[in-house]
Amino acid sequence: xxxxxxxxxxxxxxxxxxxxxxxxxxxxxxxxxxxxxxxxxxxxxxxxxxxxxxxxxxxxxxxxxxxxxxxxxxxxxxxxxxxxxxxxxxxxxxxxxxxxxxxxxxxxxxxxxxxxxxxxxxxxxxxxxxxxxxxxxxxxxxxxxxxxxxxxxxxxxxxxxxxxxxxxxxxxxxxxxxxxxxxxxxxxxxxxxxxxxxxxxxxxxxxxxxxxxxxxxxxxxxxxxxxxxxxxxxxxxxxxxxxxxxxxxxxxxxxxxxxxxxxxxxxxxxxxxxxxxxxxxxxxxxxxxxxxxxxxxxxxxxx
Amino acid sequence: xxxxxxxxxxxxxxxxxxxxxxxxxxxxxxxxxxxxxxxxxxxxxxxxxxxxxxxxxxxxxxxxxxxxxxxxxxxxxxxxxxxxxxxxxxxxxxxxxxxxxxxxxxxxxxxxxxxxxxxxxxxxxxxxxxxxxxxxxxxxxxxxxxxxxxxxxxxxxxxxxxxxxxxxxxxxxxxxxxxxxxxxxxxx
Numbered sequence: 001x002x003x004x005x006x007x008x009x010x011x012x013x014x015x016x017x018x019x020x021x022x023x024x025x026x027x028x029x030x031x032x033x034x035x036x037x038x039x040x041x042x043x044x045x046x047x048x049x050x051x052x053x054x055x056x057x058x059x060x061x062x063x064x065x066x067x068x069x070x071x072x073x074x075x076x077x078x079x080x081x082x083x084x085x086x087x088x089x090x091x092x093x094x095x096x097x098x099x100x101x102x103x104x105x106x107x108x109x110x111x112x113x114x115x116x117x118x119x120x121x122x123x124x125x126x127x128x129x130x131x132x133x134x135x136x137x138x139x140x141x142x143x144x145x146x147x148x149x150x151x152x153x154x155x156x157x158x159x160x161x162x163x164x165x166x167x168x169x170x171x172x173x174x175x176x177x178x179x180x181x182x183x184x185x186x187x188x189x190x191x192x193x194x195x196x197x198x199x200x201x202x203x204x205x206x207x208x209x210x211x212x213x214x215x216x217x218x219x220x221x222x223x224x225x226x227x228x229x230x231x232x233x234x235x236x237x238x239x240x241x242x243x244x245x246x247x248x249x250x251x252x253x254x255x256x257x258x259x260x261x262x263x264x265x266x267x268x269x270x271x272x273x274x275x276x277x278x279x280x281x282x283x284x285x286x287x288x289x290x291x292x293x294x295x296x297x298x299x300x301x302x303x
Numbered sequence: 304x305x306x307x308x309x310x311x312x313x314x315x316x317x318x319x320x321x322x323x324x325x326x327x328x329x330x331x332x333x334x335x336x337x338x339x340x341x342x343x344x345x346x347x348x349x350x351x352x353x354x355x356x357x358x359x360x361x362x363x364x365x366x367x368x369x370x371x372x373x374x375x376x377x378x379x380x381x382x383x384x385x386x387x388x389x390x391x392x393x394x395x396x397x398x399x400x401x402x403x404x405x406x407x408x409x410x411x412x413x414x415x416x417x418x419x420x421x422x423x424x425x426x427x428x429x430x431x432x433x434x435x436x437x438x439x440x441x442x443x444x445x446x447x448x449x450x451x452x453x454x455x456x457x458x459x460x461x462x463x464x465x466x467x468x469x470x471x472x473x474x475x476x477x478x479x480x481x482x483x484x485x486x487x488x489x490x491x
Binding site for chain 2: 003004005007008010013015017027069070072073096097099101108112113117119123169171175188191193195198199201203205206207212213214215216217235240243266269274276286
């Protein structure tokens with residue numbers, strides 16, 4: 001009997017939901033575990049807000065908007081954000097480096113990492129995803145998904161790897177990163193919100209390890225410049241939430257047809273992405289991964 | 304007439320193949336070599352077959368005067384940062400002059416490097432450098448646990464744990480679908 005515990009964290013003016021599942025533990029044991037990890041995730045998310053909020057006068061994004069880009073070169077271990085994220089277990093996978101002219105190496109700052117991601121997203125989407133909004137640097141569109149993916153990786157994955165739980169997911173504002181231990185049969189079922197009915201869903205996405213993000217016309221905090229208005233809502237599913245989020249925003253900005261063309265022209269995206277679109281007329285359409293998958297994986301046809 | 308049509312199709316197809324080959328094999332290497340190719344929204348209409356969109360973008364500070372110059376090899380061709388007149392905040396610590404290279408860990412879409420030029424203790428240029436992935440096989444990164452990607456989209460809701468939507472805010476959370484699901488899970 002699988003038990004699941006859920007906790008809610010309010011940060012960045014968004015409710016984040018954290019869930020842990022276990023095939024063997026009791027609800028009480030799982031509650032103890034989740035109450036241990038929840039404050040750490042909350043701290044991380046609030047530090048992300050401190051660093052990246054364009055609405056805070058003391059954030060690094062605000063500094064950059066005033067011409068001070070020095071956070072790009074800051075050593076991560078000097079500054080608030082990755083300090084607590086690190087605590088001896090920052091995954092090597094994301095330990096970027098900054099090489100100074102004098103040859104010294106520093107840990108890349110989160111600010112620089114996000115800046116690079118924004119630039120990469122701009123290139124990948126042929127400018128439909130743009131780090132500049134109304135003439136000012138605005139990483140808002142990528143920070144939430146990025147923060148959820150990093151928090152999931154740094155605080156929840158260790159619980160799975162150490163066997164303390166069998167599955168863990170973190171979501172906020174429609175962006176969710178999930179994972180399941182490969183020894184468990186658990187799957188995450190995620191409803192795609194019906195934009196016309198607050199208590200309804202239009203599709204259910206079944207997934208184990210991956211990210212799912214939804215972008216829509218009514219979403220707050222997303223500064224999207226739109227070239228077309230044929231989509232009301234776009235949900236994108238991929239291996240990594242940061243990019244799923246970026247692609248979902250792109251779909252709203254570029255429209256369904258251009259989005260499909262962008263994905264078709266990019267082998268990595270075509271191989272990875274699935275999507276559910278709600279069109280302006282209320283009809284639902286889907287995007288399936290482009291290439292046939294190896295026999296070891298199981299991607300049933302859309303029903 | 305039939306022959307003419309066939310010839311026309313053959314020519315078009317031939318040109319398309321040559322174009323694709325250029326985008327796939329030649330352009331990425333050009334992009335890799337040149338430190339700055341100006342504007343990020345490079346007008347390659349069809350990036351078909353190419354993993355990357357081949358543009359080393361340039362972003363400057365508050366003003367957006369990216370120059371869409373040709374792919375000259377000079378990192379100096381990019382815009383200058385920190386030209387805002389209302390610039391009040393100086394960084395507290397003085398930066399050593401020279402070029403800093405900031406390298407993120409590669410992801411499934413490639414690798415991004417930032418080259419930040421400091422002159423007179425201030426950042427003058429930020430150049431984004433895109434290093435294309437070599438071949439498609441790298442598109443899947445090894446994660447901490449194996450990617451057992453079992454995904455499906457089905458028509459209706461059974462037991463869901465999360466809702467992915469575009470409207471969720473803290474003020475609207477109470478009585479939301481996600482709120483109800485969370486409470487039901489904890490009550491089990």
